[in-house]
Amino acid sequence: MGSYYAQKTLKLERPRVGLLNIGTEDSKGGALQKEAYALLKKAGDAGYLNFIGNVEARDVPLGGADVVVADGFAGNVLLKGIEGTALFMSSMVKDMFKKNLLTKLAALLCMSGVKSMKAKLDYRETGGTLLLGISKPVVKAHGSSDERAIFSAIRQAVQAVEAGFTEDIRQNVDKMIVPKELEHAE
Known part of the structure; x- marks a missing residue:
């Protein structure tokens, strides 16, 4: 359903479906991940979806897959980790721009880009x-x-x-x- 959703909403012809795991090798993960990997691979080999294999959490924000399959716990941990990283980076950028007059001037020059990035996050x-x-x-x-x-x-x-x-x-x-x-x- 995630692949179908991505086709319809993101207008992707063959969304790349990845399985969230601790490594990209097919032997990684616990019993649940290994079983899910085997099922997704069979579905991919049969042409039901475009399964690209395991994806690590660090690859998700960089577009490592269009659809990420995860159990509820791991998926929620991933989302909260990304949220926390975004908040942390936002705080660091704010602090950096407040240091002195020169950084405040730099902030004015960067403001439209920073606002655009903030809206995306x-x-x-x-x-x-x-x-x-x-x-x-x-x-x-x-x-x-x-x-x-x-x-x-x-x-x-x-x-x-x-x-x-x-x-x-x-x-x-x-x-x-x-x-x-x-x-x-x-």
């Missing part, structure tokens, strides 16, 4: 994550969401309704399901 603009595979659009917002983030989450849900995305998934779910026999194929 602001989770409140996204709102949340659309939960896939359920009958109605549900957007999971961050637990610390403020009014702006909630507004963005509502906007995202409205866009999903207007686009008929939930119904689209329901009608096309057969294209997203890997046949059971492929799971057990050697």
Whole structure:
């Protein structure tokens, strides 16, 4: 479903699907990751998706994959780590620009670029994550969401309704399901 979502919303013809893991080698990870890797590889080999293998957390913000498959715990740790890094970097840049008159002047020259970067990193603009595979659009917002983030989450849900995305998934779910026999194929 993540690959289908990326095709429809990001307009990617063959989204690169990666499995979040502690290394890129196919032998990495615990039992869950190894089992998921085997299933995703079989689905990729059969042409159901464009599986590129394991991706490490450090590769995700750099575009290492268009769709990252993770269990809920690891995915949440990844997202919170990225959020923390963005907040830390933002704080460092602010402190750097406040040091003296010269850095304050430099800040004025960089302001439009800094504002653009800050807007791209602001989770409140996204709102949340659309939960896939359920009958109605549900957007999971961050637990610390403020009014702006909630507004963005509502906007995202409205866009999903207007686009008929939930119904689209329901009608096309057969294209997203890997046949059971492929799971057990050697």
